[in-house]
Amino acid sequence: MNSMRRITIALASIGVMAACTDPTLVAPLDTSRAALFDELWHETDLTYSMFELKHVNWDSIGAVYRPRALAAPNDAVLGSVLGQMLTELHDRHVSFTAGSSAATISYHAPEDFAPIDFDTNIIDKQYVSQTAPSTPHLRVGWLTPSVGYIRIASFAGGGWDGEMDAALQSLEKADRLVIDIRGNFGGNYELAVAVAGRFTSAPRTFGYARLRNGPSHDDLTDYIAETLTPQGRPFTGPVYLLTNRRVYSAAEDFTLALRGLPNVTVVGDTTGGSSGKPIVRELANGWTYELSTWIQYTPDRRAVEDAGLPPAVVVPGSQPKLTTTASNTASSSAKRDVVLDRVLQLTAAPLP
Amino acid sequence: MFQKFIVRRALILCVASPALARAQNVACGRGNSVAASAGINQSDRADASIAPGQFQGRGPVATLSGEINVHRVCATAFVTGGARSLTPVAGTFGHERLLDGYADIEGLVPVLTTSRTMLSLGVAAQTSLAGTTHTFTDPAHTTSTFRLGVLSLGPAVRATYATPQLRLSGGLAIGAASLVDHSYGAVWAHNLSPSLRFAWPNTLRSASASIDLEHAITRSLSARIGYRAYGMRFDDARSVRTLSQSLNLGFSLTRGGERR
Numbered sequence: 001m002n003s004m005r006r007i008t009i010a011l012a013s014i015g016v017m018a019a020c021t022d023p024t025l026v027a028p029l030d031t032s033r034a035a036l037f038d039e040l041w042h043e044t045d046l047t048y049s050m051f052e053l054k055h056v057n058w059d060s061i062g063a064v065y066r067p068r069a070l071a072a073p074n075d076a077v078l079g080s081v082l083g084q085m086l087t088e089l090h091d092r093h094v095s096f097t098a099g100s101s102a103a104t105i106s107y108h109a110p111e112d113f114a115p116i117d118f119d120t121n122i123i124d125k126q127y128v129s130q131t132a133p134s135t136p137h138l139r140v141g142w143l144t145p146s147v148g149y150i151r152i153a154s155f156a157g158g159g160w161d162g163e164m165d166a167a168l169q170s171l172e173k174a175d176r177l178v179i180d181i182r183g184n185f186g187g188n189y190e191l192a193v194a195v196a197g198r199f200t201s202a203p204r205t206f207g208y209a210r211l212r213n214g215p216s217h218d219d220l221t222d223y224i225a226e227t228l229t230p231q232g233r234p235f236t237g238p239v240y241l242l243t244n245r246r247v248y249s250a251a252e253d254f255t256l257a258l259r260g261l262p263n264v265t266v267v268g269d270t271t272g273g274s275s276g277k278p279i280v281r282e283l284a285n286g287w288t289y290e291l292s293t294w295i296q297y298t299p300d301r302r303a304v305e306d307a308g309l310p311p312a313v314v315v316p317g318s319q320p321k322l323t324t325t326a327s328n329t330a331s332s333s334a335k336r337d338v339v340l341d342r343v344l345q346l347t348a349a350p351l352p
Numbered sequence: 353m354f355q356k357f358i359v360r361r362a363l364i365l366c367v368a369s370p371a372l373a374r375a376q377n378v379a380c381g382r383g384n385s386v387a388a389s390a391g392i393n394q395s396d397r398a399d400a401s402i403a404p405g406q407f408q409g410r411g412p413v414a415t416l417s418g419e420i421n422v423h424r425v426c427a428t429a430f431v432t433g434g435a436r437s438l439t440p441v442a443g444t445f446g447h448e449r450l451l452d453g454y455a456d457i458e459g460l461v462p463v464l465t466t467s468r469t470m471l472s473l474g475v476a477a478q479t480s481l482a483g484t485t486h487t488f489t490d491p492a493h494t495t496s497t498f499r500l501g502v503l504s505l506g507p508a509v510r511a512t513y514a515t516p517q518l519r520l521s522g523g524l525a526i527g528a529a530s531l532v533d534h535s536y537g538a539v540w541a542h543n544l545s546p547s548l549r550f551a552w553p554n555t556l557r558s559a560s561a562s563i564d565l566e567h568a569i570t571r572s573l574s575a576r577i578g579y580r581a582y583g584m585r586f587d588d589a590r591s592v593r594t595l596s597q598s599l600n601l602g603f604s605l606t607r608g609g610e611r612r
Contacts, residue, residue: 022396022408022441023396023595024406025396025397025398025406025593025594025595026398026404026405026406026593028442029404029405029442029443031443039404043404046589046590047537097490097491100489100491104491190541209542211537211540211542211543212536212537213536213537213543213547214536214589215589221543224542224543226542277540279496279537279538280488280490280494280496281403281488282403282404282444282445282446282488282489283404284404284405284442284443284444284445285443285444286443286444286445286489288488288489288490290490293537293538294542
């Protein structure tokens with residue numbers, strides 16, 4: 001009996017001791033400048049999905065930036081160098097944040113800073129009557145007694161796609177709808193596709209995606225279908241979707257999901273062409289960065305990245321003003337929304 | 353006092369010896385049995401798909417196991433699982449929530465038997481499944497989910513020492529050939545289906561070791577304490593190292609009361 005107790009106690013002790021040890025599974029973390037640079041470069045090399053698409057020579061970029069990183073006199077400069085290296089990917093979904101108190105460094109194309117004619121104050125004052133109640137994420141109203149208007153400023157957050165049901169309910173007497181997503185920078189992919197599901201009565205493939213799945217730059221999955229499924233009580237009448245160059249990411253997913261529907265006409269300007277599906281990564285010192293992990297394609301398998309999604313009806317004057325001329329300042333000085341003016345012309349036509 | 357002790361032990365042995373001899377002739381060394389236990393688990397994980405550091409956490413774990421005599425083979429099954437929070441061992445990373453499970457099935461044949469000891473050899477199929485939700489340290493505290501599944505086949509060995517009151521057993525199973533599903537990046541809605549690959553010991557090594565002690569309470573019921581460790585090393589494009597240790601307390605029930 002005593003021997004049994006001894007064995008039991010010994011076994012329990014071994015188990016407790018073993019369970020309390022801290023086994024070392026990986027080499028100790030190195031937070032030197034060289035180690036942080038190499039970790040960032042290597043992880044980007046393994047993760048980023050668009051090296052081939054964007055014709056990026058990542059080896060060369062690494063060779064240029066590594067000496068700069070090693071020579072950085074302090075963490076602030078090092079963070080800036082690492083962030084600048086990632087901007088060489090020319091991808092708005094790629095960013096770098098050197099600690100919780102630091103500003104995020106990300107890429108911006110020249111046209112991102114160009115003025116663009118889109119002013120919600122003008123729309124709300126001159127075009128939209130407020131006879132329909134808006135929801136927390138949607139601006140809802142009427143353009144004419146038969147044309148409803150819904151503006152989606154962002155797809156941030158999640159779980160509010162049901163607000164579109166409420167908006168459609170309040171506009172149930174509308175013959176046609178205008179969905180305005182100009183200036184929508186994106187947000188939640190699943191939310192955007194769920195909202196888009198309110199405008200189709202049948203499932204359909206609206207695009208494809210290929211995810212990075214291996215260490216080589218061209219290691220990508222096969223084309224994975226992106227599917228739109230009906231949600232709520234779909235509105236299947238004529239829909240005019242308004243887009244411009246400031247439509248990015250999840251808002252482009254929304255555009256991609258709708259533009260193939262027979263009842264949807266996209267009006268305005270081409271979307272921004274930023275579709276990366278980013279993932280967050282961490283360095284050993286707590287700095288974080290984001291990298292695109294997929295390439296998104298249209299149903300005819302053209303990449304959305306950089307190219308954007310062109311509208312069916314291009315509206316002159318809705319493009320970014322890269323240079324200032326007398327003609328492209330005319331609409332703003334007149335305080336008119338040229339895209340809505342064009343849509344009102346389109347909606348004046350008899351219903352098909 | 354000492355004489356009394358000797359006489360009592362002799363009587364116990366006289367009564368038990370025929371049963372012992374009979375039982376050692378069956379593959380498991382006793383009748384069919386089932387055991388349930390609960391305890392604490394410690395998980396150590398370093399999955400480069402998630403973060404470049406090691407994470408560790410402890411939490412409750414539940415375990416079920418059983419043994420069946422099938423002719424000359426002792427078929428054993430073991431399943432355990434639990435959920436726990438993991439924190440980085442070093443470095444400034446986010447935190448993780450791990451949901452994992454482990455199961456194995458072994459077929460063992462006795463190769464060396466004495467009145468109290470048994471050595472068995474056989475094959476083991478080990479399955480390890482883990483889903484990790486990682487919360488990053490970015491300003492938005494973004495979360496991503498990662499997946500790791502391994503099915504390994506390989507040799508197994510078990511040694512048992514049994515007395516009428518006590519049964520001590522230790523086992524070792526090694527993965528020789530594996531089927532692995534290791535998410536290269538985060539799991540999205542678009543890549544939910546597993547991406548299975550074969551892996552040989554040059555890239556994936558796994559092993560489990562266990563030691564269990566049972567003490568008879570009644571003719572068919574025993575209290576048990578067990579320690580089990582499962583380790584895996586996968587040298588993928590993004591390497592994985594895991595070590596899972598559990599300490600369990602529970603009971604086992606042996607059918608028919610034919611013990612050891």
